[in-house]
Amino acid sequence: MTVGGVIVSGGRTSRGDRADGGRGWRLTSAHTAAVAAGVVLLALGVLAGRPDVALVGVPGLLAAAWGRSTRPGGAGAPRDEDGDPHGTLHEPEGTAAPGELTATLRLTTPPNAADVVHLRISAAGHRTTEVALAARPRSEQAQPVRDVPLRLSSVRTGPQETFEIDVRGSLHAVWEQEPTQVGGTRRLVLPAAGPLGRLPLPRRLRGLTGPHSARRLGDGAELRDIHPFTPGDRLRRIDWRTTARRSPDLDTLYVRRTYATAEATAMLVVDSRDDVGPDLRTWRGYGTLRVDEPTSLDLARHAAASVARALVEAGDRVGMEDLARRRRPLPPASGRRHLRRVLHGLALAHPTQRASVHRVRPPQVPADAIVYLFSTVLDDEPLHLVRTWRAKGHPVVLVDTLPDVHRATASHLRIAWRIARMEREDRLAALAGEGVPVVRWAGSERDRAAVRFEALARAAERHVPGRTGAP
Structure with missing residues (x-):
């Protein structure tokens, strides 16, 4: 599985369930670890009478308090799904060529929503790939949009499962978003055709024209024999050299008969x-x-x-x-x-x-x-x-x-x-x-x-x- 190349087209998106009343954000394990470490160091410093140990735990507590106050969208601010980082998987329409499947993940990260976007990309028969991408600068007024091209290599043909992606935003390593599931559709991969030369054909050919010579008489390029002129023969098929050699007095006309062409x-x-x-x-x-x-x-x-x-x-x-x-x-x-x-x-x-x-x-x-x-x-x-x-x-x-x-x-x-x-x-x-x-x-x-x-x-x-x- 490779992240590279750009293709944009139509697709579908399915979003995960929200665990926080539609906001879908939770504190990370790093925030919990920082609070626990700060409290432990502060308690040890006070009990042991070591102010230097107590001061070591203060930065962790301050950072945790500041990170908690910077909740995405502000404390108590109402948010909807469009206000969180989310993605849409776009796949080329129609059938795919063998050997490679391509798609484009379009990430939308609104301002003040996240600073890092984590992706977990999986596909049937491939290893799961995890990618961390930096979000666009938060100073932008418009919603930043980022296209992540995806490529999947496979020798299989027929109906094939494509990408399944989990999108999760992160802010200041304190807040993390509930994963949003982005699913792709089944793609139909057409088989490739290798070069071949001549192939066995049926004994009898059909049709009045085609690329092969049949065994019956008719218009064609392959000579069958020289025959005396009979009613129904075309005048343009008269062989004047053979007629002059076999019938100098032109008593009998000779025509060139050919095999008819037909198709298999x-x-x-x-x-x-x-x-x-x-x-x-x-x-x-x-x-x-x-x-x-x-x-x-x-x-x-x-x-x-x-x-x-x-x-x-x-x-x-x-x-x-x-x-x-x-x-x-x-x-x-x-x-x-x-x-x-x-x-x-x-x-x-x-x-x-x-x-x-x-x-x-x-x-x-x-x-x-x-x-x-x-x-x-x-x-x-x-x-x-x-x-x-x-x-x-x-x-x-x-x-x-x-x-x-x-x-x-x-x-x-x-x-x-x-x-x-x-x-x-x-x-x-x-x-x-x-x-x-x-x-x-x-x-x-x-x-x-x-x-x-x-x-x-x-x-x-x-x-x-x-x-x-x-x-």
């Missing part, structure tokens, strides 16, 4: 039924996940965002389905605005109470579409989905999003993870034996994912000449 359709299926981190102790739902270690759902969001951007930039259509939510899927479309909708849907993907309910049937996939399944493969549900889609003729690419698990210290956790790991390896081996490509997206293997996708795309080209296809 892909469905991104995110298995958000569970969200596990590298620490096995947090898999039971207890404990706090670290903000510097991505979870399986963070990896799934990042992988799906990378695949979606690569497909959209190539001119293909992309849709999205969330296995944990029983809602209508995001239909396939293309364009930058649709990519923004896909990223927003990925950020909203999270486990729900109904996530453990078994689906009666797999999500519906458009015809001639390839399926990218992002899952940890910790149960048999992904196998059921993959086999059903492949039985209907849809090619499937499984992206493994389980993070690198840390070695457990407890023996029962090591045994449980060993059993779960062997079951998971059996599922992955079964999918690989059925011809389903598996791409690992965790740790150092994430950097090699683009190479793996490129190899799958090239392998498909060897099986389907003339166009890019899927394995």
Whole structure:
């Protein structure tokens, strides 16, 4: 957690309860200690006949008496909440970019209200930070306003908790204010998209135009063959050189036939039924996940965002389905605005109470579409989905999003993870034996994912000449 940078926007404030009839001020422990020390020294000096000892306690008593008389706003003066130091947390509107969350704490310190403002800043997964700031000079007529920029670093995506701040004013180290709680809202952090090259595509392409060459005849740039002219062929496609060579008398005209261009359709299926981190102790739902270690759902969001951007930039259509939510899927479309909708849907993907309910049937996939399944493969549900889609003729690419698990210290956790790991390896081996490509997206293997996708795309080209296809 860092205090730095400046961003001002809209936000909300919640104030703490007042313990002194709306004034919210109390004497500090320093004042009590000064009074106690002065009384003790004065009593010892009188009893022992030591005036020098008694005089040592007099300054502490005088300082305590003077500080008590300088109550914020004056003795008996009525005050309201706006007359005390308070803060308002301002956060940027909309979604946030991954890696960093920013906000601005606006402190308002009226004249004669406080000389020091204490802040206690906390956030989920971060250490609590305490800051003491000097208030503005009390000679100012207008209410001094001070902006304290805040920055929070995290690799997590999706809904994230932001800052919780306690504001407390102090005057002459004698009076201290009851803490005022300033709370932030939940922020939605969109996943970042990494660079990818070519990706596996479905065997059949749809549409009358697009960036890829289909297997049917039509307008395109890739030559299919030279064929005699037939009714319906366009005159501009006549190949006069071939006609002159094969039919010098121009008895037969020859035309150049090409492959039609089309676009691919892909469905991104995110298995958000569970969200596990590298620490096995947090898999039971207890404990706090670290903000510097991505979870399986963070990896799934990042992988799906990378695949979606690569497909959209190539001119293909992309849709999205969330296995944990029983809602209508995001239909396939293309364009930058649709990519923004896909990223927003990925950020909203999270486990729900109904996530453990078994689906009666797999999500519906458009015809001639390839399926990218992002899952940890910790149960048999992904196998059921993959086999059903492949039985209907849809090619499937499984992206493994389980993070690198840390070695457990407890023996029962090591045994449980060993059993779960062997079951998971059996599922992955079964999918690989059925011809389903598996791409690992965790740790150092994430950097090699683009190479793996490129190899799958090239392998498909060897099986389907003339166009890019899927394995």
